Amino acid sequence: MPGSTGTEHGRPLTLRVNGTDHRIEVEPRQTLLDVLRETLGLTGTKKGCDRGECGACTVHLDGRRVNSCLTLALMQDGREITTVEGLGSAGAPAPVQRAFVEHDAFQCGYCTPGQLMSAAACIAEGHAGSDAEIREWMSGNICRCAAYEHIVRAVRAAAGETAAAAGETAVGAGQRGRQRAEETAGA
Numbered sequence: 001m002p003g004s005t006g007t008e009h010g011r012p013l014t015l016r017v018n019g020t021d022h023r024i025e026v027e028p029r030q031t032l033l034d035v036l037r038e039t040l041g042l043t044g045t046k047k048g049c050d051r052g053e054c055g056a057c058t059v060h061l062d063g064r065r066v067n068s069c070l071t072l073a074l075m076q077d078g079r080e081i082t083t084v085e086g087l088g089s090a091g092a093p094a095p096v097q098r099a100f101v102e103h104d105a106f107q108c109g110y111c112t113p114g115q116l117m118s119a120a121a122c123i124a125e126g127h128a129g130s131d132a133e134i135r136e137w138m139s140g141n142i143c144r145c146a147a148y149e150h151i152v153r154a155v156r157a158a159a160g161e162t163a164a165a166a167g168e169t170a171v172g173a174g175q176r177g178r179q180r181a182e183e184t185a186g187a
C-alpha cells in the first residue's frame with residue numbers, strides 16, 4: 001500500500017512502558033494487553049475476561065486507568081504506559097503493594113495486578129476518602145475469590161499512608177486529588 005510502513009501486517013510504533021521506549025511492530029488488531037504480555041513479555045498484567053468486564057488487565061495510560069484488553073496498541077504511540085511492573089519493585093514496593101500484603105488483600109492473586117493499578121489511580125484521583133467511595137471507584141475490578149473486604153482495608157491504609165507522607169488527612173488528600181483530576185479533565 002502506498003505510504004505504508006512496516007511489514008505486511010505490522011505497523012511500527014514506539015510503546016513507552018514503565019519509562020522505557022520499545023520500538024516494535026504491531027498488527028492493527030492487536031490489543032495493548034496482548035502486546036504487553038506477548039511481545040514485551042510483561043506478564044504482570046493479567047487477562048481475565050478479555051472483554052472489559054473484570055479489570056484484571058488494568059494499566060495506566062498517561063496516568064489514567066484503562067482496560068488494556070479494550071485498548072488497541074497501535075493507538076498508544078508515544079504515550080506513557082505504566083504496568084504493575086512499573087508500580088514498584090520487590091525491594092521498593094509502592095504503598096498499595098505494601099498495604100495489599102499487610103492486609104492480606106488477595107487469595108489466588110490473579111486479579112491483584114489490576115486491583116493494584118486501579119487502587120493506585122483511585123488514591124491519586126482522590127476517590128479513596130471513604131469505604132463507600134473506594135468500593136464505588138474500584139467496582140470495575142472483580143475478584144472471584146471475594147477478597148473485597150481486605151482490598152478496601154488495604155486501599156484505605158495506602159490512602160492514609162499517602163496522605164501522611166504529604167502531611168495531610170486522608171479526606172484532605174481525597175479532596176485535593178479530586179480537584180487535580182477535575183483540573184486535568186478540564187484542561
Ligand code: FES
Pocket residue numbers: 046047048049050051052053054055056057058067068069070
Ligand atoms: S481482561 Fe480486560 S477487563 Fe477483563
Ligand code: FES
Pocket residue numbers: 105106107108109110111112142143144145146147
Ligand atoms: S484474589 Fe483471586 S480473583 Fe482476586
